[in-house]
Amino acid sequence: MERIAVIGAGNIGEACISGLLSSGVEPSAIIATNRSSERSAELAERYGVHTTSNNREAVRDADVALLCVKPAQILDVIAELGEELTNSGSSTVLVSMAAGVTIAAMEEAVSAAGTPIVRVMPNTPMLVGKGVLAAACGRFVDDNQRAGVVELLSAAGQVVEVAESQMDAVTAISGSGPAYFFLVAEALVDAGVSLGLPRELAQQLACATASGAGAMLAGGDSPVQLRANVSSPGGTTARAVRELEESGLRGAFYRATELCAKRSSELGKS
Template sequence: MEKIAIIGAGNIGEALIAALVGAGTDPQTIVATNRSAERSQQLADRYGIETAEDNRQAATDADMVVLCVKPAQVPDLLDEIGEVIAAADVHTVIVSMAAGVTLTTMEEVVPAAGAPIVRVMANTPMLVGKGVLAVAYGRYVANDQREAVREVLATAGHVVEVEESQLSAVTALSGSGPAYYFLLTEALIDAGVSLGLPRDLASELARATAAGAGAMLEQKSDPVALRAGVSSPAGTTVAAIRELEESGLRGAVYRATEACSKRADELSQR
């Protein structure tokens, strides 16, 4: 790929830049924009990439344009760069990382007929190269473009392909999912303090346990078997699990993800 444009290189945009450069992508093939000239210079110094003063300049003749802006900014941004993309010598694929903006909405804004557009629901662990990136392809995305998108996103984590109709559920599970684990870890820390542990020790234990459990899930995907492996008959873990189940943990997760998915649907309909 000769040119990748990252429009709106904030935290998520920088995470993708760092992942690409770390995976061996030539930094000179990456061009980024940011509203702050100081921020752009920092990115150039840190990663050796090119930066552009405006979005149209960045998008010109780019093989891939990645939109890392807030959802409300996407239509105006596409309107801004649409003519540049339509006039390009290459068939630019547009990749939106913004939640809630549908493929149809974006296709209607871009003036180029048959513009290849991709929606991505990513989560914040991509900041440490452990993201989950769910991809939904528009109807005009060619097979070689699909492969190129997968290769770019895979530098930042685990890529799965989904239907656009599944993205609200994906948002509820993996998009917002890290916050659920953070909340559980926070609760464990507070519980440790309640049991008499110093907060720094409780924090160390809870965070290390979360990291270890995550590593085990990566190696062995069945959480039921993993839970059974630490649940001795009539033991301490079983007593804790019973209390969590009787307190409605599983039902709370159902309701929380349903609320998240419903809100994602509402945002997509704006």
């Protein structure tokens, strides 16, 4: 893809820009929009990309437009872009990063008939190139466009293709998932302080442990096997895990993810 527009270059949009440049895309191929002139100037200076406050100008002749705006804004932005796509006859692929908003709703909002749309659920580790991006393609996305979008998104992390019907569940597991791990790390830090450790040391231990555990999970062994490897019969870890189970940790995750998926669905309907 020769020309890439990033609409709404906030944190997620900047992560996309950074990942694309790291993967070898030339800065001159990227144009980013932001309502703040100061933010646009910052992006231009930091990355060397083109910037504008005009979304329609940004998508003109673009091969793909990464829509990194809030769910409440996405349909209005798509309607605005649709006018430009109709007038220019462009076959720009619209890639939405907005949670909850369905492909059908986006196809209805765009005035350019047959516009290819891809719905993506990213997560914040894409800011460090370690994201998980789940993608569902609309009916007008052809094989070449699909492959091109997957290649682009891979610059920010691991891409998985899913059915759109799975998106609310994906949101609950990977989209919101980093917050669950951050909460666990926060709780471990507080527990360490309660046990008498200085907070700085407790945080160092908890964060380094989370990083190491994540690396082991990426190695291919199942979480069940990895936990069993640490849990010696009758040992300290087995005692701690038993308490977590009896305190309802597993059930809490079931309930939390169910509520998260429900909220994702509600966002789409609203």
